[in-house]
Amino acid sequence: MDSPSSARTGLRRRPERAPVWIAILAALGAAFFIVPLVGLVVRTPWGDAWGSLTSPDTLEALRLSLVASLTSTAVALVLGVPLAWVYARIDFPGKAVLRALTTLPMVLPPVVGGIALFLAFGRRGLLGQWLDSALGVTLPFTTAGVVFAETFVAMPFLVLTVEAGLRSMDRRYEEAARTLGARRWTVLTRVTLPLIAPSLAAGAVLCWARALGEFGATITFAGNFPGVTQTMPLAVYLLLETNTNPEGSFVLSLVLLLVSLAVLVGLRHRWLGSA
């Protein structure tokens, strides 16, 4: 799409060729990712695919996955955008530590996240026992528990993306609006948020995709029951593990693969550059 730099600078450079050993290793590296995807496509029983997809269990898991992941994304937007704003604009002692702690779920094994959620929001958890005794609310084994698990794991993706957007935006527009007499709220909603709209959208999509794929924290914290806490990834795992319908798990895997691919294509300008 973009013209090569040589054309702009006027220097003629011959297209570079990779040395043989780099080419071989690079091809192996690429094959490492491609072969499993091909395997999934080849082994999927296409004849029964529609039947597997529209079976009540699958539709139930699909519906639950959509509800839970979209709710998680909404929660992440409400809580994560203000958090990103604070990180981008305010300096306070301990900010680096706080920022690291709230980013931790990105690299933490999700199962560990699930155990931590137990200890915080479980029936005997720090806050959970209070929730249980005062409000009669228990999160494990509920759809709300799934939303908690997904938000915990996915929100950092939104926070970091929005924070980067806020840092890189041109703040002169905000200053101009303020000198023209706009109130802070007006500046935020009419200038700042529209300017970072691409980051907001990218952050929300990333967060949603991560929430949709969440497995470890969900099965640990929310358990597994069809229609309540059994999301798509849990359904895929259980179909395979319990030997009831391994082929069905291939079809569901393919659906999740296509969703991920769609996300990647949608965000290609952000990640894949203009190559």
Place this chain on the structure above:
Amino acid sequence: MVFAAASLTDAFKTLGSSFETAHAGTSVKFNFAGSPTLVTQIEQGAQADVFASADTTNMDKLTADGFTTGDAPTVFAHNKLEIAVAPGNPKHIKGLADVDRPGVIYISAGPTVPAGKYAAQALAKAGVKVTPRSLETDVKSVVSKIELGEADAGIVYTTDVKAAAERVSGVEIPDAYNVEATYPIAALKDTGNSITAQAFIEFVTSSDGQSILGSYGFAPAA
């Protein structure tokens, strides 16, 4: 490499170390999980020498699919069900009918896991209709969630309650409703360790092996 049902975890670890002592130079490694998970792993090509299942259904599947040696699987132990509850039984669960009470969170192993299947049979015999709040992937996760206090009751094996010691209490299920679990063991084909595998199976069914299993609460094979 021995693939064994989750409910055998503690007993088989002890069996393994006694076997290693008795057979110098051998080493036994274990992979514990729900029986259907193990069947899937073996059928997908996992390197297993011996399979010990918590029911005959999963063993039969593996035999029918041609993964075991010609010898018929040997039954080596039996087990019974009990209701696992929090220590001291704070919810006063006295029998199967109580797991259905409002305010009691009942969880179970999934319907394809032997423990889940047996639990459903016991509930059906007692005429109790209850929907579990979660279908766990193996019987040990049911015990864990009760230990953690997230669930109030779960039907597990008597041996699981014994293994969890003071961390959970057990409520007996009368024989009329109880279901007996049968544990078969078999050597698998295509292993490089068929002699050791056979020796391990012989050890499990020997009087030494049986007394170790007995000390964990399993009933003898015969």
